Amino acid sequence: MLVSGLLKPSISVIIPTLNSERTLMDTLKSLEMQAYPCDRVEIIIADGGSSDRTIDIAGKYTDKIYHNPLKTAEAGKAVAVKHVKNDIVAFIDSDNILPCKDWLTSMVEPFKDHEIVASEPIEYTYRAEDGYITRYCALLGMNDPLCLFLGNYDRYCALTGKWTEMPHEEEDKGAYLKIEFDTKHLPTIGANGFLIRRSVLDKCNIDDYLFDIDIIYEFLNSLSPKLSNRIRFAKVKKGIVHIFSGNIKTFARKQKRRIRDYLYYDSLGIRRYPWNSNKIKLLKFVFSCLTIIPLLYQTIRGYKKHPDKAWFFHPLACWITLRQYGWGRIRGIFGVKELRREGWRQ
Numbered sequence: 001m002l003v004s005g006l007l008k009p010s011i012s013v014i015i016p017t018l019n020s021e022r023t024l025m026d027t028l029k030s031l032e033m034q035a036y037p038c039d040r041v042e043i044i045i046a047d048g049g050s051s052d053r054t055i056d057i058a059g060k061y062t063d064k065i066y067h068n069p070l071k072t073a074e075a076g077k078a079v080a081v082k083h084v085k086n087d088i089v090a091f092i093d094s095d096n097i098l099p100c101k102d103w104l105t106s107m108v109e110p111f112k113d114h115e116i117v118a119s120e121p122i123e124y125t126y127r128a129e130d131g132y133i134t135r136y137c138a139l140l141g142m143n144d145p146l147c148l149f150l151g152n153y154d155r156y157c158a159l160t161g162k163w164t165e166m167p168h169e170e171e172d173k174g175a176y177l178k179i180e181f182d183t184k185h186l187p188t189i190g191a192n193g194f195l196i197r198r199s200v201l202d203k204c205n206i207d208d209y210l211f212d213i214d215i216i217y218e219f220l221n222s223l224s225p226k227l228s229n230r231i232r233f234a235k236v237k238k239g240i241v242h243i244f245s246g247n248i249k250t251f252a253r254k255q256k257r258r259i260r261d262y263l264y265y266d267s268l269g270i271r272r273y274p275w276n277s278n279k280i281k282l283l284k285f286v287f288s289c290l291t292i293i294p295l296l297y298q299t300i301r302g303y304k305k306h307p308d309k310a311w312f313f314h315p316l317a318c319w320i321t322l323r324q325y326g327w328g329r330i331r332g333i334f335g336v337k338e339l340r341r342e343g344w345r346q
Contacts, residue, residue: 007037007040008036008037008040008105008108009040009086009087009088009108009111010040010041010042010085010086010087010088011036011040011041011042011086011087011088011089011090011104011108011195012042012044012084012085012086012088012089012090012198013031013041013042013043013044013090013092014044014046014076014077014080014081014084014089014090014091014092015027015043015044015045015046015058015080015092015093015094016045016046016047016048016068016072016073016074016075016076016077016080016093016094017045017046017047017048017050017054017058017076017094018047018048018049018050018054018068018071018073018076019050019051019052019054020050020052020054020094020095021050021052021053021054021057022245023094023095023243023245024054024057024058024094025057026097026243027092027093027094027095027096027097028043028057028058028060028061030097030098030099030103031043031061031092031098032061033098033101034098034101034102034103034104034105035101035102035105036104036105040086041086041104042062042064042085042086043061043062043064044062044064044066044080044083044084045058045062045064045065045066045080046066046067046068046075046076046077046079046080047065047066047067047068047076048068048069048070048071048072048075048076049067049068049069049071054094064083066079066080066083067079070208070209072209072261073093074209074210074211074212075208075209075210077091077209077210078206078207078208078209078210081201081206081210084198084201086198087197087198088108088111088195088196088197088198089195089196089197089198089201090104090107090193090194090195091190091191091192091193091194091195091196091212092192092193093191093192093242095242095243095244095245096192096193096240096241096242096243097125097240097241097243098193098240098241099125099238099239099240099241100238103238103240106175106236106238107119107120107121107193107195107236107238108195109175109176109236110173110175110176110178110234110236111195111197113173113178113232113234115178115230115231115232116178116232116233116234117196117197117200117219117231117232117233118189118194118195118196118197118200118216118233118234119176119194119195119233119234119235119236120154120189120190120192120193120194120195120233120234120235120236121155121192121193121235121236121238121239121240122155122156122163122176122177122235122236122237122238122239123138123141123155123156123163123238123239124137124138124141124155124156124192124239124240124241124242125138125239125240125241126138126139126239126306127241128308130241130243131243131244132309132310132313133244133246133247133248133251133310133313134241134242134243134244135308135310136308136310136311136313136314136317137242137244138241138242139158139302139306139308139310139311140157140158140159140302140314141153141155141156141157141158141163142154142155142157142188143242143244143254144255144258144321145314145317145318145321146285146318146321146325147188148160148298149281149282149284149285149288150277150278150281150282150285151164151165151166151281152164152165152166152185152186152187152188153165153187153188154187154188154189158302158305158306159298159301159302159305163235164187166181166182166185166186166187167181167182167185168180168181168182170235173234175236175237176234176235176236176237177234177235177237178232178233178234179232179233179234179235180231180232180233181220181233183217183220183221184274186213186216186217186273188212188213189212189213189216189233190211190212190213190215190216191212192240192242193240194212200219201215203219203222204218204219204222205218207270209265209270211265211270211271211272211273213273214271214272214273216273217272217273218272248316248320251317251320252320252323252324255320255321255324255325256324256328258324258325259324259325259328259329259332260328260336260338261338262275263328263329263332263336264336264337264338267332267335267336285318285322286322288318289318289319289322292315295314295315295318296315298314299311299312299314299315302314
């Protein structure tokens with residue numbers, strides 16, 4: 001349904017893939033259905049060597065498919081950015097679905113304000129028909145329950161009634177919130193429907209990897225104090241579907257990947273944002289997992305706010321996270337290797 005029409009900002013949609021056949025078709029269909037001028041949108045796929053039908057599916061929607069030899073999503077984004085031609089770059093993951101036909105239009109609307117450099121949805125779209133882990137993450141507003149305790153999430157959380165607990169200033173502009181961030185306390189922005197001006201990315205040092213929050217941190221810190229006071233972000237009052245394709249075993253594997261990847265790339269000196277997690281909040285997370293009672297309280301509270309049995313995954317999600325992150329940190333003391341992607345599926 002991408003249509004011709006009045007001149008709007010041109011958009012380059014970047015989608016990193018690796019064996020994404022289970023979700024990619026829905027992602028691309030939701031892009032195709034957008035009520036946005038077709039000649040103002042390009043889709044760029046960076047594939048990490050898929051062995052399933054991913055390339056065949058992608059080829060039905062775009063001929064801009066590039067090989068990502070390093071396989072990871074962050075490497076794929078770096079590959080794709082080098083081929084971007086348009087004004088706005090949209091990072092859409094292969095497990096994202098745009099929930100409405102005016103999604104792109106709504107997301108680019110804030111860019112009429114020249115102070116705004118990037119926009120992203122304020123929530124994950126909840127759908128009753130999705131799997132229980134997808135519903136749980138949508139209601140929690142994050143894919144990692146540790147973020148609930150740290151407060152650095154970036155989507156609306158049904159438990160707290162907030163979209164983040166990081167320090168920020170916000171101004172309600174009707175369709176979106178105009179945000180100013182504290183560069184030392186950024187939420188986990190930059191993925192799952194994140195749009196940014198290409199001119200911003202052009203000023204950043206992007207080599208083999210593009211880590212979302214690191215790019216934002218680098219850009220904000222490169223500005224003079226006078227200019228940084230005029231840089232804003234938009235939290236658009238729209239959602240985006242983030243499909244969790246898998247089961248409890250898959251959830252555990254993804255948590256293992258998160259900690260292993262961070263420790264590995266940090267050891268190489270290519271991570272830039274200083275993740276200085278609050279030790280008291282970390283201890284609260286550990287205490288909650290070990291005593292169980294706080295997790296059960298959160299589960300019941302969440303269920304009362306939005307009745308869904310998916311909330312009962314919360315204690316298990318926290319336990320899995322504690323185990324994977326704790327073991328990952330212990331192993332990291334003795335050195336950590338890159339987690340191989342062979343056999344990885346979306």
